[in-house]
Amino acid sequence: MPSGKAARGDFDVPVLIVGGGPVGLAMAVELGWRGVENVLVEQGDGEVTHPKTNGVNMRTMEFCRRWGIADIIREKGYPKGRTRDHIYFTTLTGWEIARQTNPAYDEIEPPRGTLEPFQRCPQTVFDPALQERARGLDPVTLRYGVRCLGVEQDTEGVTARLEDADGGAGTTLRAAFVVACEGARSPIRDALGIALTGTPVLGYSTNVLFRSAEFATMHDKGEGRSYLAVGPDGQWASVNAIDGKDLWRFQVRGSLDPDSWSKVDVDADLARFAGRDFDYRVLSVLEWIRRQLVADRYQDGRILLAGDCIHQLTPAGSFGMNTGIGDITNISWKIEAALAGWAGDDLLASYTPERRPIGQRNVDYAALRFARGEDIEPMPCIMEDSPEGARQRKAVGERIAKEMLSPPNIGLQIGYRYDDSPVICHEPGPPPPVEHQTYTPTTRPGARAPDGLMGDGRPVIDLFGRGFVLLRLGANPPPAPNLEHAAAARGVPLKTMVLADPDIAELYQTALVLVRPDGHVAWRGQAPPLDAVQVIDRVRGAL
Incomplete structure (x- = not known):
């Protein structure tokens, strides 16, 4: 394992970060805040058109305060005075089945031992806030439109092969350490032979990002953060408020059938969810796979991995990005120590034994929460205006209230050890x-x-x-x-x-x-x- 002394070889930059999503950007900001020079390469242009994450947990908010972006998250995220209820129904304009009432963010009293409540903030706000902070830190260089073709390490450092994403000239960059934040399909992880363990497919899901002013006003359910539809075959879809105004994410849960994606008809499914036609504009559609996977190890010598490279989970509970932020705040100070020369040989090696148990716990807990929605038994008469339909709606509502509605996972957010x-x-x-x-x-x-x-x-x-x-x-x-x-x-x-x-x-x-x-x-x-x-x-x- 590289010690601090060995880390001070000849290199172009102390740390190369591969991948410019929220975890990679947070790594760049955290290192830059520490005064550690780093270069981030990202093959895309850095623009977020389809927010994949919008939950910023209590621990991440503490680090956002460190980075000077916490106020942006609070002010530009989910409206502080808007209620955050989770509402289950047959259709948006149909029968309500169950409800979890949650206070608005400006009404939350954090528990003793923390000062930061959980926040909702779409990735379209979170990533730009990190980008702006990164650009304001002298040690940080963001290079968009640059692809990493591969890395090779030796006892003194890591050599990365880079090229312009548009197929331009290639070059190499020498770093003391590389942090891979490439996402679920990480080429660096695969090249290192690091295996993922768990369940590769929990379901084939579809997200639809849309705008609609009418969606918030055409029903009697009131303000909600999550609207969840339960049909004869169980819970099948949901809509989440992204900005608390007119931006929404429609999610079709899908199934283990690989043909689930082809069965989605956006217009028909939105009408089914609402129980009527309404005005909306689809912005983007994203097909994705729910997984329950954790990497066997988080590091290979001077190459460290973070975020979806090493843990892939269903979004239930908002663990994905936040687990990645926990990864980078764990390794950033250890890299700094290695570069400064005071780290022992085992400091960087502590990354996997410290963070992998947290990754495993979060991945499994998210899968458990998702599975609760799968456990709703079919109720063929649930949509009917009949005594049997009423009985089935009552039974489902009681089941949801008992097994699916739960208090916030505060201990998992800030109580991990x-x-x-x-x-x-x-x-x-x-x-x-x-x-x-x-x-x-x-x-x-x-x-x-x-x-x-x-x-x-x-x-x-x-x-x-x-x-x-x-x-x-x-x-x-x-x-x-x-x-x-x-x-x-x-x-x-x-x-x-x-x-x-x-x-x-x-x-x-x-x-x-x-x-x-x-x-x-x-x-x-x-x-x-x-x-x-x-x-x-x-x-x-x-x-």
Whole structure:
């Protein structure tokens, strides 16, 4: 595994990023924010015409705050005052079957330990916000219309073969590291022989992006974020509000039948969904495959993979892009450490054991949520205005209320831990169960450090990012000069912060907490460690 010393060879740029979707752009911004020079190549022009993602979870929003784009997400995304109900019905103008009522974003009270609620923001806003931020960072170069033909690595770096996407002249670029964010069909992943494990097909689905002012007003269901149609064969389609105004995404769930795509008739299916004809304009149609796949490994030497390259999942739960953002915030500081020379040989190698369990959990949970919609038994009379039709609608509604309507997956968003990490100072005993819907703040090593407002009004986690931070908490926290000296001796950047605020001390429950640049706890104790050098060597991957 490349160490920091080996990383400082001759190269054109420290980091090459292949792929300019939201995960690749976030990688460029995060590295640029750290002062790490990087080049991003993307064969397309960077314009998003069909938003594939629109959920920005609580953890991603914390990083958006770091990057200076959180206000854009809040202001230009889903309207803050619009309700977000999930409404099930026979048709939009027909019988309502079930409803999950959700408050508007400006009514959400984040749980203790975080300050950022989940946001809805279409990719047509999110990607341009990242692009603008990237262009404002001197270390970042965005090169659109450039295709990566392949990469070859050696002990000192990686050589990438590039060409203009229009078939122009080819060139090579030498980098210390390559981060592949190419998406589900990653040529780099395939060339490395990295296998995907899981279920390759959960269904053949179709998305239709359309504009319609009439869609919001032609029914009695009221404002909703998701409208879901249940017919005689079960839940078959949905419409999601993209901008909360007149932009909508119609999704036909499809089936395991490869001919599902050819069976979609956009006009007929939209009329069936609405229960009547209405005015709309189709903007684009996207055929895609739902999957449940995770790569066996996330890295091959100096080549690291992130996003859909390594985990492919159904969009239920909004895990896709957000899992990718978690990937890049995990590896960016490790690459920075390798380039700076203080990373041990095992720091970069910790990427797979830390992030793969999170990827597997999110992929499986998303598949479970999707499967709940498949479990609705056929109800042949559900569309009928008859006693049997009413009975079937009631039965389906009760089934949906019991098994499909669930609270937000807050624990999965911000409560994940790196329990299998080789660069965390683990504590004795089994780890507590991972929470799904709920979140309990903890400073257990491997967990995300909790957030809260300090006495001066700043969020605690805004202290993290540039090097390690040693928090001394409470009225009389013990000093830890041995940790400071050990970090200095190893060249590890570490800043000590004294937080006497009683609310923050109560939130953290520990006198001393060592936090990594990605905001996860590396070590904690009520007193300085007996062997501070061992602690520092562990967290920098040198043991």
